[in-house]
Amino acid sequence: MQALINAIAAMEPGTDAQRIFHGRGGLHPGYEHLALDFYPPVFVLTSFVPLEDDTLAAVQTALALRWQQLMPGQPINWVYQCRVDGPAETRLMAGEVPDPHDVSEHGARFRVHVQKGQNHGLFLDMAAGRQWVTEHATRQPGLRVLNLFAYTCAFSVVALKAGARHVLNVDMSHGAIRIGQQNHQLNGISIGASFLPHDIFSTWGKITRAGPYDLIIVDPPSYQKGSFVATKDYARLMRRLPDLLMHGGHALLCLNAPELGVAFLQNQMQELAPSMRLVQRIANPKAFADVDENRSLKVLLYQESMEIS
Secondary structure (H helix, E strand, O other), X not given: OXXXXXXXXXXXXXXXXXXXXXXXXXXXXXXXXXXXXXXXXEEEEEEOOOOOHHHHHHHHHHHHHHHHHHOOOOOOOEEEEEOOOOOOEEEEEEOOOOOOEEEXXXXXXXXXXXXXXXXXXXXXXXXXXXXXXXXXXXXXXXXXXXXEOXXXXXXXXXXXXXXXXXXXXXXXXXXXXXXXHHHHHHOOOOOOEEEEOOOHXXXXXXXXXXXXXXXXXXXOOOEEOOOEEHHHHHHHHHOOHHHXXXXXXXXXXXXXXXXXXXXXXXXXXXXHOOOEEEEEEOXXXXXXXXXXOOOOOEEEEEEEOOOOO
């Protein structure tokens, strides 16, 4: 447990949501089951194996000590979540969780739910992808954006804040879309966003009629039974990209499946959408460093060039 304790002792969390300890990256052998995140003012410790009481007590001591150094007199708030088999077990270990609980990232506000389910409302590892969208929308104001697998619509929020004209958010989860609408309200965004709480694969007609788009964001789950399985369903998306994009438009393809490397996306794109040119891979945040970048989150930027090689 020493690597985690050391990370807590050295942490300098700011006001934004962030990862503190990324054991899953393999840089700390033996700690691959652990992650510590900060959703101000709450720390969330996630473990993929059950932790003993004495281990949790050691984490409590380390967090409380460092927090008193950083914020004297302020109580520590933290949650423990164990993800093994079946539903995750979530426990409030100390302090309290705000209700509602809103966090920030580079000036944008997002609603999170750290005591409900495994997905808390904002994927911290996608921060660099959101930053790229912010910069792109700033450079090219007036973009029309298609946000597929929108979840709670964080990409939409940052795009519209940066100057996009319109974002169509599509996700089959009505609950996620409702939170996405709240996120727009939190940021004072009242126009420019539309929402389709539908299965993407049965909604192509509406998606096509609303296009073409300057930017398409594809951020699906790697495996969600009955919804999306990357190994067979990503290809169905890739085929449609050239027809949905404006000439010179961009597509941001995301994949968080350790078993599928960068070549999985590149090879299929070359075969299925040969007019799309790979521009770059967006580097992951430093807090999510991995011993094998092929296993970490993949965020690839493509541009529609109309030149078939």
